[in-house]
Amino acid sequence: MTEIPLYQVDAFTSRPFAGNPAAVCPLDAWLPDETLQAIAAENNLSETAFFVRQGDRFALRWFTPAVEVDLCGHATLASGFVILDVLEPGRSEVQFDTKSGELSVRRSGDLLALELPARPPAPADVTEALTLALGARPSVAVRARDLVAVFEDAETVRRMKPDMARIAALDTFAVGVTAPGTGEDGDVDFVSRFFAPAKGVPEDPVTGSLHCTLVPYWAERLGRARLSARQVSARGGELSCTLSSGRVELGGRAVLVLEGKLRF
Known part of the structure; x- marks a missing residue:
């Protein structure tokens, strides 16, 4: 019988x-x-x-219930939290080697700072297929790894009830939706949601990898490198965001909710 440790961590929340x-x-x-x-x-x-430890660094991989992915922000933050707060509490920073290059998590005051590669988007067409999948027509669409639909009202993003079968049929890894902070979300610069049904994740609660594209987009649109964000899923999450030298830094907290052993 094989036995390995298992931690479940809620990321981007206190x-x-x-x-x-x-x-x-x-x-x-x-x-x-x-x-x-x-x-x-x-x-x-x-x-x-x-x-897996490799000297003073760690090799890191991520899997959804269906596939391995090339980048995942919240699970990287959770991994950094496990190392820095559970396994090696005297440590202040950890570097990961991944399919997306070197990523890091470090202590930053009472937050953890996660550094990811920026993925600036290119313009994309607002297609009828995208509009039907989302149930609303975006004002703009952009694309990096993910297709991102931009709306002008945060409440539209909150209320959205996308057709997951249509989302899964689109030619993209996943679909993000975003809007400026307005109404009850006026205390943040932008909001978002993220749908990846073809990858086994109908809606992801808080998505670090999506912000690799959202932060460059909103930084250019708003004319500043420091931004605040909220992902308005049912569970929700908040992120402090900084764009610098081709990298995106996301600040957030994490909470350990389960610790045990997996046996097989």
Whole structure:
């Protein structure tokens, strides 16, 4: 029988049962890919992160219940939290080697600061297929890894009830929707939601990787590099965002809600 540690962490929140839950599994060595995918399917969270120590750094991978992905922000923050707050509490920073290059998590006051690569978007067409999938016509569409639909009112993003089958049929990894902070969300610069049904995640509660594109977009549109954001999913989450030298830094908190052993 194999036994590995399992931590469940709510990321981008200061309270349990909010933000985005991720499973984090430290490993002594890599297990077969099919085992990693089976563990992620068993956990049935938007992401399960696995890491293996490599000297003073860690190799890090992420799996949805259906596929391995090239970048996941909240599970990276959760992994950094497990290392910095549980496994090595005297440490102040950790570097990860990933499919998206070097990522880092460090202590920043009472927050954790997650550094990710910026993915500035290019213009995209506002198609009828996208409009039908979202149930509303965006004013603008842009694309990096994900297709992002831009609206002008935060309440439109909050109320949206997308057709997941139509979303899954679009030619994109996932679809993000965003709008400036207005109405009850007027205390932040922009809001967002994220849908990836084709990847096993109908709606992700708080999505770090989406902000690799949203932060460059809103920084250019608003003319400043420091921004505040809210993902207005049912669980919700808040992020402080900075764009600098081709990198996006996301500040947030994390909470440990479960600790145990996985046996198979």
